[in-house]
Amino acid sequence: xxxxxxxxxxxxxxxxxxxxxxxxxxxxxxxxxxxxxxxxxxxxxxxxxxxxxxxxxxxxxxxxxxxxxxxxxxxxxxxxxxxxxxxxxxxxxxxxxxxxxxxxxxxxxxxxxxxxxxxxxxxxxxxxxxxxxxxxxxxxxxxxxxxxxxxxxxxxxxxxxxxxxxxxxxxxxxxxxxxxxxxxxxxxxxxxxxxxxxxxxxxxxxxxxxxxxxxxxxxxxxxxxxxxxxxxxxxxxxxxxxxxxxxxxxxxxxxxxxxxxxxxxxxxxxxxxxxxxxxxx
Numbered sequence: 206x207x208x209x210x211x212x213x214x215x216x217x218x219x220x221x222x223x224x225x226x227x228x229x230x231x232x233x234x235x236x237x238x239x240x241x242x243x244x245x246x247x248x249x250x251x252x253x254x255x256x257x258x259x260x261x262x263x264x265x266x267x268x269x270x271x272x273x274x275x276x277x278x279x280x281x282x283x284x285x286x287x288x289x290x291x292x293x294x295x296x297x298x299x300x301x302x303x304x305x306x307x308x309x310x311x312x313x314x315x316x317x318x319x320x321x322x323x324x325x326x327x328x329x330x331x332x333x334x335x336x337x338x339x340x341x342x343x344x345x346x347x348x349x350x351x352x353x354x355x356x357x358x359x360x361x362x363x364x365x366x367x368x369x370x371x372x373x374x375x376x377x378x379x380x381x382x383x384x385x386x387x388x389x390x391x392x393x394x395x396x397x398x399x400x401x402x403x404x405x406x407x408x409x410x411x412x413x414x415x416x417x418x419x420x421x422x423x424x425x426x427x428x429x430x431x432x433x434x435x436x437x438x439x440x441x442x443x444x445x446x447x448x449x450x451x452x453x454x455x456x457x458x459x460x461x462x463x464x465x466x467x468x469x470x471x472x473x474x475x476x477x478x479x480x481x482x483x484x485x486x
Contacts, residue, residue: 224376226366228257234334236261238327240320240359241291242272243280245370246338248287248384249377250363254336255289263332264291265323269298270405271315271392273412283384294326298394299405309399312350315392320357336360342370388425389477397430413463421456423447425475434467435460441474 231237231254239251241264254262264284268277277293284291296319298304303314320335327335337354339361354361363373370389377385393408407430414428414435423443429436437460439447448470450456460468 220372220376223366223368223372227253227362227368230360230362230365231257231262234336234360236332236334237263238323238330238332238335239264240323240335240337241266241280241284242338242390243276243283243384244338244390245377245384245387246340246363246373248283248338248382249373249380250336250338251284251289252287252377252380252382255287260290262289263327263330264289265326265335266291266293267319267323268293268295269319270408271298271394272390273393273416275416276390283382286383292326292330294322296322299403304394305403307394307397307399307401307403310349311394311399311403312348313353315394316350316353317356320354320359324357334360336362339364340370340373341367389475396428401430410464414460414465417459417463418447421450427475428463431469433465434469435463435465436469436471438471438475444470444472444474 235258237254237258239247239254239262241247241251243266247264251262251264266277266280266284281291281293298315298318301314301318304311304318324335327333335357337359339351339354340363343351343364368376374385393411394403396411397403397407411428411430414437415426418426418428418437418439424440425438427438429438437447451460451468451470457468
């Protein structure tokens with residue numbers, strides 16, 4: 206993630222054209238339900254949709270064991286700031302055996318289940334068009350969940366107009382959204398290697414480790430689950446600091462108290478899709 210003052214390289218003309226196309230596509234849909242997570246992308250999408258369509262744009266937030274409760278509260282607060290109405294639905298993907306056994310296409314089963322329920326809620330509220338916050342950069346990683354969205358005709362307007370993550374951060378800053386500099390986020394299940402069963406206990410263990418590191422000021426935190434070992438990723442410029450801290454017993458003991466007995470720190474720092482790389486070794 207680049208600081209705001211480092212992303213001024215973005216072409217004003219190109220960015221303006223993308224924003225115009227985005228607004229035109231949203232207006233053409235007339236009524237929109239945004240699959241809203243409170244992250245950088247879906248927050249920006251909900252903001253633009255609400256500014257254009259007012260009460261014809263809503264957000265639908267899925268509350269599940271796959272994300273920390275702090276994410277829910279932050280999402281509610283940001284939606285209140287935007288003034289958009291959101292609906293919260295409680296779902297448990299762990300109730301789905303195809304997802305829980307954790308095959309390499311786990312996201313297909315999870316997204317299918319979640320978006321079936323989002324579609325039901327949207328339809329009940331009178332919203333036929335459901336969109337998500339996928340962006341152009343998401344086309345570069347292994348994302349089996351995209352197939353589930355395509356099967357259900359879920360639109361991805363940010364991706365369709367070619368907006369990248371950094372462009373969305375830049376525009377979010379321009380729109381005074383507090384999420385413009387928010388860490389990249391993916392569900393807690395993405396920390397568990399394929400074919401290792403996803404359980405609530407493992408998700409809680411991962412969450413505790415990540416919350417600990419965030420409380421110490423670390424960014425872009427990932428606590429990858431490898432049985433007794435946790436493989437930690439943080440922002441690249443914070444790796445050396447974490448390596449030094451873990452050498453001290455207090456920090457190491459704090460991590461071990463989350464349930465792991467061995468700690469590995471990824472020297473290259475956080476990288477999108479890193480677990481996919483390890484799984485393929």
